[in-house]
Amino acid sequence: MLDLGARGRALFCVLFFGSEAVLVATAGMRSDRSYGFRMFPEASTIVVHVSRRLDGGRLVPIEGGRWQAHDCSGGVHSFRWGEMVRYPAPAQLDVPVGAPYGVESEVHRTRDALEWVAAHTPDDCETRALVARIEPRKNGRVLEPIDAEAAHAH
Amino acid sequence: MRIEETLRRLRDQTGDTFLLAVVRAGFGLLLLNEAWLATQQYSDAGYFGAHFHQPFLPEGLVPSAGVYQAVLAAQWGAAVLVLAGRGARPALLVAAGLLVYTMLCDRLWFHHYRHTMAAFSTLLAFAPCDRHFVLGRAANDTAGPLWARNAIKAQVSVMYLASAGSKLFDPEWRGGLMMLGMVKGLSQLMLRNHLPASLVAAMQTPLGGSLLAKGAIGTELTLAFALWWPKTRKLAIWVGLVFHLVISQITPVRLFTIEMLLVYLMFATPDTGARVVRYDPGRHSFATVIESLDWLRRFRLAPSAGAAFVVVDRDGEERRGLGALASVVGALPALFVAWPFVATLAAVASRRRR
Numbered sequence: 001m002l003d004l005g006a007r008g009r010a011l012f013c014v015l016f017f018g019s020e021a022v023l024v025a026t027a028g029m030r031s032d033r034s035y036g037f038r039m040f041p042e043a044s045t046i047v048v049h050v051s052r053r054l055d056g057g058r059l060v061p062i063e064g065g066r067w068q069a070h071d072c073s074g075g076v077h078s079f080r081w082g083e084m085v086r087y088p089a090p091a092q093l094d095v096p097v098g099a100p101y102g103v104e105s106e107v108h109r110t111r112d113a114l115e116w117v118a119a120h121t122p123d124d125c126e127t128r129a130l131v132a133r134i135e136p137r138k139n140g141r142v143l144e145p146i147d148a149e150a151a152h153a154h
Numbered sequence: 155m156r157i158e159e160t161l162r163r164l165r166d167q168t169g170d171t172f173l174l175a176v177v178r179a180g181f182g183l184l185l186l187n188e189a190w191l192a193t194q195q196y197s198d199a200g201y202f203g204a205h206f207h208q209p210f211l212p213e214g215l216v217p218s219a220g221v222y223q224a225v226l227a228a229q230w231g232a233a234v235l236v237l238a239g240r241g242a243r244p245a246l247l248v249a250a251g252l253l254v255y256t257m258l259c260d261r262l263w264f265h266h267y268r269h270t271m272a273a274f275s276t277l278l279a280f281a282p283c284d285r286h287f288v289l290g291r292a293a294n295d296t297a298g299p300l301w302a303r304n305a306i307k308a309q310v311s312v313m314y315l316a317s318a319g320s321k322l323f324d325p326e327w328r329g330g331l332m333m334l335g336m337v338k339g340l341s342q343l344m345l346r347n348h349l350p351a352s353l354v355a356a357m358q359t360p361l362g363g364s365l366l367a368k369g370a371i372g373t374e375l376t377l378a379f380a381l382w383w384p385k386t387r388k389l390a391i392w393v394g395l396v397f398h399l400v401i402s403q404i405t406p407v408r409l410f411t412i413e414m415l416l417v418y419l420m421f422a423t424p425d426t427g428a429r430v431v432r433y434d435p436g437r438h439s440f441a442t443v444i445e446s447l448d449w450l451r452r453f454r455l456a457p458s459a460g461a462a463f464v465v466v467d468r469d470g471e472e473r474r475g476l477g478a479l480a481s482v483v484g485a486l487p488a489l490f491v492a493w494p495f496v497a498t499l500a501a502v503a504s505r506r507r508r
Contacts (some may be wrong), residue, residue: 002279006166013301013308020312033320037266037312037317040336040405043333043334085205086206089208098339116206116207138326140334140335141331
């Protein structure tokens with residue numbers, strides 16, 4: 001099956017390199033530019049600050065990557081951002097983290113991480129939403145901060 | 155049409171398959187390493203689905219913890235088969251498929267070296283890479299179809315063109331801003347890798363960043379073509395070797411460097427024993443060093459009492475002295491990094507003799 005004849009070889013190469021060409025051409029459409037051989041695209045970092053929006057709209061920053069909250073029965077639970085969001089996603093809050101696939105990729109990861117944490121902390125009945133302020137630095141240049149918010153699932 | 159003729163020739167070429175087996179064994183080790191890394195991550199951090207992950211696929215196609223353990227076991231099994239040479243070709247396809255599947259299950263797993271490993275493994279599966287270094291089976295020296303080897307070479311060019319192209323059309327990359335930032339961020343790593351402090355400092359200037367950027371773009375664009383042309387191939391292989399070794403010294407990239415050095419073997423002419431070393435075993439005991447370093451089987455040793463030390467190159471030309479040394483150094487992987495210097499000395503000496 002793997003020993004192809006002349007026609008099979010030509011067809012295989014057309015399919016294989018055709019797919020490669022499509023992946024390279026469309027890499028810009030993916031936030032991490034994956035499958036496009038864009039090696040070392042940027043020397044960028046982001047700093048992510050996350051706060052919890054409580055009842056009444058009050059914002060409480062998450063400090064040291066940890067917070068405590070009551071569940072719906074009144075029990076107290078501890079949560080750690082870095083336990084739920086692991087490297088190479090932005091696992092550390094309030095410090096610069098590398099963005100090896102670019103600012104857009106790391107912002108995308110942060111937004112998705114926010115949504116994931118908001119959806120996977122059912123024991124936190126106090127938080128109405130998670131709010132992130134992302135401070136990107138692209139190739140050494142400071143960019144405008146980006147705000148993101150994810151509604152809590154409970 | 156010349157292009158059509160060339161493509162037919164590349165499609166129908168047959169030849170020695172020894173180097174394909176060397177590359178297969180190398181990829182077997184790389185795939186074993188991948189299985190080990192994935193297992194280590196699983197034991198340190200637990201099942202990836204239990205914490206934040208970013209699937210390309212619908213969540214329903216992401217494996218459960220139990221299925222993921224089976225995936226890990228399959229990765230180990232495929233890697234062992236590739237290394238052992240038994241069922242190696244289907245195992246290469248399975249390994250490539252698993253790499254792509256795991257990356258699609260979690261975008262955080264994506265790395266360029268994993269993508270290229272999957273691509274090269276897929277192409278290698280269609281090459282007769284299992285005729286040598288097969289556990290429990292004698293080597294098969296018959297010629298085999300080399301079209302997949304040519305496809306691997308084409309893949310290398312595609313990578314260089316895509317990489318250089320993306321950098322060329324990015325003003326911040328082209329101008330050196332990205333390199334400046336990268337060098338600043340990796341300066342401590344470079345110093346730990348024993349790069350001179352003055353060199354690291356020079357690379358952190360705007361001029362240094364700009365030169366590095368243009369050098370990288372120019373090198374990749376040149377290699378995409380120069381690796382194919384017989385007159386420039388050997389020098390291009392040397393430039394590529396140094397290029398990737400430098401990258402591995404200034405960045406934390408190692409596995410991609412190993413991959414590239416392996417696939418560079420595909421650019422070596424597939425003709426084992428095409429060069430002959432005539433020597434006197436009584437006077438030229440260093441010939442055994444050539445034998446021990448001839449990992450790619452470039453030479454056939456022809457001992458003869460009283461013979462002068464002569465290297466007969468594949469074109470039939472006899473080389474002596476520095477010319478012979480250049481021939482040897484240019485064909486032994488462990489000494490190849492010295493080849494341009496020895497070849498230059500040999501050329502100067504030859505010109506002086508005339």
